[in-house]
Amino acid sequence: MSREIRLNAFEMNCIGHQSPGLWRHPDDRSADYHTLEYWTDLATILERGRFDGLFLADVLGTYDVYGGNADAALRNAIQVPVNDPLMPISAMAAVTRHLGFGVTATLSYEPPFTFARRMSTLDHLTRGRIGWNIVTGYLDSAARGQGRERQTAHDDRYDLAEEYMEVVYRLWEGSWEDDAVLRDKERGIFADPAKIHKVSFEGRHYRVDAIHLCEPSPQRTPVLYQAGSSTKGRAFAARHAECVFVSGPSAGVIAKRVASIRALAAEAGRDPAAIRIFSLATLIPGETDAEASAKLADYRRFVSEEGALVLFSGWTGIDLARFRPDEVVEHVRTEAGHAALENITVADPAKRWTVGEVAAWGGIGGIGPVIAGTPARIADWMEEWIEATGVDGFNLAYALAHRTFSDVADLVVPELTRRGRYKQEYRAGTLRTKLGGPDSGRPGEGHPAAAFRR
Amino acid sequence: MSREIRLNAFEMNCIGHQSPGLWRHPDDRSADYHTLEYWTDLATILERGRFDGLFLADVLGTYDVYGGNADAALRNAIQVPVNDPLMPISAMAAVTRHLGFGVTATLSYEPPFTFARRMSTLDHLTRGRIGWNIVTGYLDSAARGQGRERQTAHDDRYDLAEEYMEVVYRLWEGSWEDDAVLRDKERGIFADPAKIHKVSFEGRHYRVDAIHLCEPSPQRTPVLYQAGSSTKGRAFAARHAECVFVSGPSAGVIAKRVASIRALAAEAGRDPAAIRIFSLATLIPGETDAEASAKLADYRRFVSEEGALVLFSGWTGIDLARFRPDEVVEHVRTEAGHAALENITVADPAKRWTVGEVAAWGGIGGIGPVIAGTPARIADWMEEWIEATGVDGFNLAYALAHRTFSDVADLVVPELTRRGRYKQEYRAGTLRTKLGGPDSGRPGEGHPAAAFRR
Numbered sequence: 028m029s030r031e032i033r034l035n036a037f038e039m040n041c042i043g044h045q046s047p048g049l050w051r052h053p054d055d056r057s058a059d060y061h062t063l064e065y066w067t068d069l070a071t072i073l074e075r076g077r078f079d080g081l082f083l084a085d086v087l088g089t090y091d092v093y094g095g096n097a098d099a100a101l102r103n104a105i106q107v108p109v110n111d112p113l114m115p116i117s118a119m120a121a122v123t124r125h126l127g128f129g130v131t132a133t134l135s136y137e138p139p140f141t142f143a144r145r146m147s148t149l150d151h152l153t154r155g156r157i158g159w160n161i162v163t164g165y166l167d168s169a170a171r172g173q174g175r176e177r178q179t180a181h182d183d184r185y186d187l188a189e190e191y192m193e194v195v196y197r198l199w200e201g202s203w204e205d206d207a208v209l210r211d212k213e214r215g216i217f218a219d220p221a222k223i224h225k226v227s228f229e230g231r232h233y234r235v236d237a238i239h240l241c242e243p244s245p246q247r248t249p250v251l252y253q254a255g256s257s258t259k260g261r262a263f264a265a266r267h268a269e270c271v272f273v274s275g276p277s278a279g280v281i282a283k284r285v286a287s288i289r290a291l292a293a294e295a296g297r298d299p300a301a302i303r304i305f306s307l308a309t310l311i312p313g314e315t316d317a318e319a320s321a322k323l324a325d326y327r328r329f330v331s332e333e334g335a336l337v338l339f340s341g342w343t344g345i346d347l348a349r350f351r352p353d354e355v356v357e358h359v360r361t362e363a364g365h366a367a368l369e370n371i372t373v374a375d376p377a378k379r380w381t382v383g384e385v386a387a388w389g390g391i392g393g394i395g396p397v398i399a400g401t402p403a404r405i406a407d408w409m410e411e412w413i414e415a416t417g418v419d420g421f422n423l424a425y426a427l428a429h430r431t432f433s434d435v436a437d438l439v440v441p442e443l444t445r446r447g448r449y450k451q452e453y454r455a456g457t458l459r460t461k462l463g464g465p466d467s468g469r470p471g472e473g474h475p476a477a478a479f480r481r
Numbered sequence: 482m483s484r485e486i487r488l489n490a491f492e493m494n495c496i497g498h499q500s501p502g503l504w505r506h507p508d509d510r511s512a513d514y515h516t517l518e519y520w521t522d523l524a525t526i527l528e529r530g531r532f533d534g535l536f537l538a539d540v541l542g543t544y545d546v547y548g549g550n551a552d553a554a555l556r557n558a559i560q561v562p563v564n565d566p567l568m569p570i571s572a573m574a575a576v577t578r579h580l581g582f583g584v585t586a587t588l589s590y591e592p593p594f595t596f597a598r599r600m601s602t603l604d605h606l607t608r609g610r611i612g613w614n615i616v617t618g619y620l621d622s623a624a625r626g627q628g629r630e631r632q633t634a635h636d637d638r639y640d641l642a643e644e645y646m647e648v649v650y651r652l653w654e655g656s657w658e659d660d661a662v663l664r665d666k667e668r669g670i671f672a673d674p675a676k677i678h679k680v681s682f683e684g685r686h687y688r689v690d691a692i693h694l695c696e697p698s699p700q701r702t703p704v705l706y707q708a709g710s711s712t713k714g715r716a717f718a719a720r721h722a723e724c725v726f727v728s729g730p731s732a733g734v735i736a737k738r739v740a741s742i743r744a745l746a747a748e749a750g751r752d753p754a755a756i757r758i759f760s761l762a763t764l765i766p767g768e769t770d771a772e773a774s775a776k777l778a779d780y781r782r783f784v785s786e787e788g789a790l791v792l793f794s795g796w797t798g799i800d801l802a803r804f805r806p807d808e809v810v811e812h813v814r815t816e817a818g819h820a821a822l823e824n825i826t827v828a829d830p831a832k833r834w835t836v837g838e839v840a841a842w843g844g845i846g847g848i849g850p851v852i853a854g855t856p857a858r859i860a861d862w863m864e865e866w867i868e869a870t871g872v873d874g875f876n877l878a879y880a881l882a883h884r885t886f887s888d889v890a891d892l893v894v895p896e897l898t899r900r901g902r903y904k905q906e907y908r909a910g911t912l913r914t915k916l917g918g919p920d921s922g923r924p925g926e927g928h929p930a931a932a933f934r935r
Contacts (some may be wrong), residue, residue, distance in 0.1 A: 040602070042671065051666040058664060058671075061605035061696070063575050087595065089692065097674065097692065104671035108696040110602035111595075118571035118606070121517050141541065141565075141590055148494070148564040151515035152572070171690040210512060212505040215785060217496065217512075217558035220551065236625040238543065238551065242515070242562040331669060 032409060032448045033420030033462075034440075035129070035272075035305050036073050036432055039084040040110040045309075045393035045424040047105055047334025049326060057428035061110060063118050069429050070119035073126050076436025077450055079462060080127035080158060081119070082252065082272070082422060083112035087133055088171070090341035093333075094348040100341075103334035113145065120153040127458035129158035129252045129270065134191045135184065140235055143198040146249050147241035155245025155457030155468050160252035161267065163188050185259040190230045192267055192475070197226040199247045200470075201479040202239035218242070224481070246457045246468045248476040256284070265291030265302075266475060270462065272422050274307035274395050278415040281306050285417040297473040303462050305422040306412070309392030309431065311399035312438040319399040323391075326426045330390030332383065339389060352383030392424040402442035409439075410448065486863055486902045487874030487916075488894075489583070489759050490527050490886055491726075493538040494564040499763075499847035499878040501559055501788025503780060511882035515564060517572050523883050524573035527580050530890025531904055533916060534581035534612065535573070536706065536726070536876060537566035541587055542625070544795035547787075548802040554795075557788035567599065574607040581912035583612035583706045583724065588645045589638065594689055597652040600703050601695035609699025609911030609922050614706035615721065617642050639713040644684045646721055646929070651680040653702045654924075655933040656693035672696070678935070700911045700922045702930045710738070719745030719756075720929060724916065726876050728761035728849050732869040735760050739871040751927040757916055759876040760866070763846030763885065765853035766892040773853040777845075780880045784844030786837065793843060806837030846878040856896035863893075864902065 042057045043050045050058045059065045073081055089097035089107045100107050112130050119128065128149070132142065149157040163184035207222035228235045253268035255261060264271050265288055273284045289299035311326070313319030336347040350359050359382060380388075391397050398408050409421065425431035443449035454461045457468035470476040496511045497504045504512045513519045527535055543551035543561045554561050566584050573582065582603070586596065603611040617638035661676035682689045707722035709715060718725050719742055727738045743753035765780070767773030790801040811833070834842075845851050852862050863875065879885035897903035908915045911922035924930040 048669065050671070051669055061602075061698075062608075063571060063606045066571075066606075067575060087598075087694070089694075097677075099674075101672045101674040101677055102670055107692075107694060108672075109598075109694050110605060111599045113568070114599065114602040114606055115571050117517060117520075117569050118575040121521060121572040121575060136592060136595055138590060144541075144563075145565045145568065148515075148568040151564060152517045152520075152568055154516075215502065215505055216556055217504070218555045218562075220553075220555040223551075223555055238561075240541070240543075240561060240563050244515075 034078045035080045035082045035422045037422045037424045040112045042104040048331025049329045052329045055427040066115035067122045072433045074123045076440045082129040085112045085131035093337040093340035099337045103331045105337045125453035127156045131160040139194040143195045147244045150244035158250035196476045196479045198239040266295045270303045281416040303419045306418045307395030308421045309397040309424045316400045323399040332386040335386040335390040350382045356380040402438045406442045488532045489534045489536045489876045491876045491878045494566045496558040502785025503783045506783045509881040520569035521576045526887045528577045530894045536583040539566045539585035547791040547794035553791045557785045559791045579907035581610045585614040593648040597649045601698045604698035612704035650930045650933045652693040720749045724757045735870040757873045760872045761849030762875045763851040763878045770854045777853040786840035789840040789844040804836045810834040856892045860896045
């Protein structure tokens with residue numbers, strides 16, 4: 028087939044995720060995020076649509092920049108309450124066979140020794156379908172939950188992250204040799220201690236002197252995801268990430284980022300084409316263009332503009348409550364001395380965006396494009412976007428849970444399949460293998476994890 | 482009915498748990514501990530037997546006292562490898578409706594803010610069936626995994642634990658008022674920020690300044706389990722625990738502990754009868770006594786005596802590799818200046834136990850009694866044991882996974898039910914309610930958690 032288009036579903040253990048206010052829509056299920064059925068139904072839908080993975084975002088704090096407190100976030104359920112994303116995974120794994128799970132964990136608040144065990148356990152239980160989205164945290168409110176005044180400075184967080192990665196690579200890759208486990212019932216030998224090694228590491232931030240507590244899992248190192256867009260973040264992603272999420276409103280913006288990530292990966296000695304890059308989008312398919320447009324218009328009626336401003340304030344650090352809805356964003360940016368709203372305004376650079384328009388625009392699917400139309404129109408758009416940007420596929424947000432994803436599975440996926448741009452069936456093997464990685468399921472030779480193998 | 486007998490299953494995300502070497506038996510499944518089916522099948526069996534709960538032990542280190550290293554533990558798979566016990570829970574919850582899950586988490590290595598979220602998430606997903614076995618850790622090897630020379634001194638661990646409990650109680654009970662969540666789609670108000678409160682806590686060990694990230698779950702505070710047997714440990718249990726596990730080889734030993742726990746609870750202002758106490762036992766039922774005895778004899782052939790000594794060395798801190806198998810334990814105790822083997826020798830105090838006999842004796846089900854016989858004989862024994870000790874039920878170890886538990890479910894439970902000593906069906910409500918707690922599912926008024934409610 029022509030170059031395959033890959034799909035990830037973008038979700039979070041909370042209400043509305045990227046679509047503030049839409050939990051009020053009668054067809055939305057996201058207010059049931061705290062039930063098991065919400066997650067097992069979602070996983071079933073995604074596997075029906077042969078999605079590569081479910082990507083679970085996370086935060087450990089509240090969006091409290093807007094208005095200087097979390098009141099608006101709580102009133103509108105803007106990513107709060109937010110439950111632990113790791114907990115529903117085994118239930119989802121039990122109702123699927125192929126779907127991957129890319130789960131966000133903030134390394135700043137997870138000791139590496141126990142975190143490595145957690146991931147290995149999930150890799151075992153899912154039979155090699157686990158991924159980890161490496162984040163260092165971006166909300167000061169999360170740091171306060173952990174008893175700190177504020178989060179570690181941005182660049183220091185990435186230094187800490189580098190050391191953290193070395194510790195977990197050593198545990199995952201270097202502690203148990205491939206043939207350490209014998210499971211020999213006759214001789215009564217489970218494992219050969221000579222082939223199991225303590226990780227003795229003493230760094231600036233972390234110390235470990237112990238074996239990894241888990242026997243080797245199918246992938247050992249989980250598939251690594253990253254979404255950093257800063258200079259340090261991109262360098263980190265180029266070194267470690269196997270999947271990268273990018274978001275932005277125009278193909279031009281995305282194309283530049285994709286080129287930069289692939290160039291940095293090549294500089295880091297990795298095959299730039301082996302990195303899977305997914306860009307954020309929201310797809311609203313309908314039988315006819317008119318039906319799809321009507322659907323989107325219906326959804327838009329439920330957007331909470333206050334909720335959208337809460338999100339943008341959290342992402343940018345600018346308290347948008349300090350500005351009138353009709354104020355143009357250019358003023359906001361100037362006054363705040365911050366270019367963070369650029370993402371939005373490049374969607375139509377000629378336009379003089381107001382704060383209110385930014386809110387309305389970003390009220391569905393965050394800062395990615397929202398495409399409504401027939402499956403054919405959407406597939407056209409997807410093919411063009413991939414051509415223009417060089418991404419491997421899409422990280423799809425939902426407008427309505429689970430309606431948006433089931434519409435994609437049932438309408439868009441068949442169209443992409445007909446066009447020869449989508450897998451007829453899942454590839455065998457681990458998530459890493461399904462994503463085009465080695466048949467072994469292990470990180471490829473150019474990846475830094477491989478250096479810690481024995 | 483007469484006083485109900487309650488059953489818990491005692492398990493661990495590892496091989497063989499309390500029965501070293503029995504993973505080699507052809508009917509044992511414990512070497513499949515790393516698969517999802519192992520756990521979903523187990524949960525299904527236990528719910529068929531109307532067990533109150535599945536209790537999951539955990540360690541974060543290796544048993545490396547025996548011989549001065551972890552070699553024998555690794556060779557015999559003695560609680561290593563050991564996977565994360567939290568991860569399979571949602572899958573088990575998805576195939577059951579009533580079974581409770583009591584999961585061990587070592588507070589020394591879990592920051593309270595994220596741990597509180599993890600438990601709340603599981604309480605939501607299980608609809609109020611989660612419990613937490615509070616441990617402070619007992620292996621120095623676990624501390625070394627976390628970059629410390631050794632674990633915190635025993636008494637200091639309990640001081641830290643008291644502070645930890647206050648933090649998590651504040652998060653679970655005090656952050657969100659009962660009527661904070663409105664889910665009002667009409668008015669677009671998810672929650673009322675005026676009824677959601679930051680926990681601002683500054684203690685010796687922990688600082689938090691944040692709201693709890695989860696909306697109230699059915700139980701809020703998970704059902705609290707404890708198994709501490711030291712003076713500090715028993716005082717802690719008397720104050721916090723709703724379920725207590727005790728273990729010992731004779732009814733006399735257990736009776737004393739039970740009386741002590743209930744007396745301490747009364748001193749702490751709690752209803753002593755409200756604490757559910759479970760004592761360790763292993764039941765091997767058969768159609769006839771002869772069949773049961775033959776079954777047990779068959780199992781004993783698979784015991785790894787080295788494995789048993791690894792366990793005993795880890796529990797007592799005495800390296801039993803330094804003694805010959807025919808050496809009498811009295812010498813060991815004298816030389817090691819340690820009374821920790823007392824537990825075993827009181828099973829038959831007149832006997833001169835050798836190291837080898839202790840290993841053989843403890844090779845099935847740890848230091849609890851092992852009872853083989855017809856369901857009637859076993860039920861007789863259970864009734865007598867409860868009468869003699871004052872426990873509420875049993876924490877059942879397995880000889881073979883899952884054979885031992887399915888034998889109990891299919892043979893012993895019907896006999897207990899016939900005798901009117903076992904529930905005909907599960908009580909409605911949360912795990913706490915099923916265990917005899919308040920219908921609300923929340924900790925009762927005498928419990929320290931209740932003090933942090935608004």
